[in-house]
Amino acid sequence: MKIVVVGGGASGFSAAKVAKNCGVEEVTLIERTDTLGGWALVSGIGLCGSGSFSILQEATALGGASFYNEIVLPIATHSELMMPGFDRAMLFNVTKLDARMKRNIYESKINLFLEEKVIKTEIYENKIKSILLESGKTIEADVFIDATGSVTGLDGCEDYGVGCVECIQRCMRFGDPKGLVDEKIKLISSLDANGNKGVTGTSYLIPIASLSLKLQKQVQSNGFAYIEVPENIKPDINRGKKAGSHSMSIMSQPIIKNNILLADIGGFVKVTANAAPRYANSLRQIEGLEDIVISQPLSGHKGHAVEGLAIAPRDNKMRVEGYKNLFCAGIKSSHSLFLLDVSISGDFAGYNAARYCFGLEPLELSKNLAFGAFTSYVNELIKSEDGLKKSPQADKKTLTKLNVFKEDKNEIIENVKKLNLENIFNKQIVV
Ligand SMILES: Cc1cc2nc3c(=O)[nH]c(=O)nc-3n(C[C@H](O)[C@H](O)[C@H](O)COP(=O)(O)OP(=O)(O)OC[C@H]3O[C@@H](n4cnc5c(N)ncnc54)[C@H](O)[C@@H]3O)c2cc1C
16 A cells, blocks of 8 residues: 655645554655755744634644644744734744654655656556656555645746746756646636736745844844834835735735734744835845845845645545546645645645545545635635635634634534544544
8 A cells, every 4th residue: 555745845744644644554755855844944934813723723633733743833933922913923943844854754654755856647547557756766656645836936937926936946956846747637826916827925034143133132032023114115026917916815914015024933034025025125225134135045135936826626535636546735735825724734635545545435524624614615715716816724714704713622622523533634544
């Protein structure tokens, strides 16, 4: 029994862990770069709002959330922060992610192939038979999970970017990221406010050492600093012909539009600035930021990312439409970017891939569960133009709208027990 997970970000990690915990003998995780973490390497806001806490409790009761419980929470730099626009925020140290993820994968006895890129997929009667890696290896498996993210690399950057090739994707020597059946399915893309494909990210990293001493002290002791954008400094990205911002997301709150938020995520501040400058030259005109450099890793002058270009159509069981043994996870499966939602979608895809391996029908999570309701809600959104303009998050507002918001931990655990789903992501599947 063998499962192959492609993509070593938060969702791929989570899928591989759950598949292994459910008793699949051989689980292999393939990552095209030399580093695990994907976009999580530059994210840093681990939790925010009571919706997050509710989702985390539920996923833990289901036996999942290992990306949080084993990797992210132990490296939190600040917890329960009230940052403008982000209440109850938990920040984590992004510099420790790769090493911790790798150790955890080795200890879990999951095979890890680094610097191996899937370039071709062999399909027979709606089933993936094998994948071909750039190194020439062919790998067969019973089930595959596509957790390759939703960017298209240099092509997407040339079409929608402004010159930055999004260094988070690591050196171009590794080639562009690509999903398992991207060329064979009708991919879905997020839409900006004008209905154009692809949306720009709203954050970038600055090394704390390059801030003024006063600002360094402020972010390290308070966890964050918050700077009003002076009137003479205008947003400096010409988005006229390029991808714009999501029109409906947490990042379009006025507070994020008119201010720059600097959050301490261990060695770097994560800068969240929706309509604020993204170029170092503009930022350097602001007090405290005179000597800054943008690092993602050291990209120098441009803070920009294009996201949401290559989402796979799927059902509510995380199975890619048209394929029997291909599941998808993370931002490959939706335009919900929040790390917590992404990692738990990985848990769910790993679980259903394991069920398929054991000859069981994949499960659709009950809509009485917060994550079950959210998974199907997002699936509806990616099917319409208006839905693709949103960047959904499993926050209190959304969960309340879906009638599944619960705050009390015991009530959340009871709900999972009542549905007979306690610990399902973390126990041997019995047939
Ligand atoms: C700048 C920025 C800041 C962010 N900040 C936050 C934040 O503060 N809080 C938050 O909650 N979320 C944040 N996000 C969003 C969050 O980080 C992402 O949604 C999440 O990390 C995506 O995880 P993933 O596993 O789905 O995909 P990814 O992280 O994109 O992982 C996909 C992996 O697949 C690999 N891959 C691709 N193609 C292949 C192939 N053919 N063969 C092998 N491997 C392949 C890639 O190299 C990559 O490692 C941020 C995103 C960005 C860009």
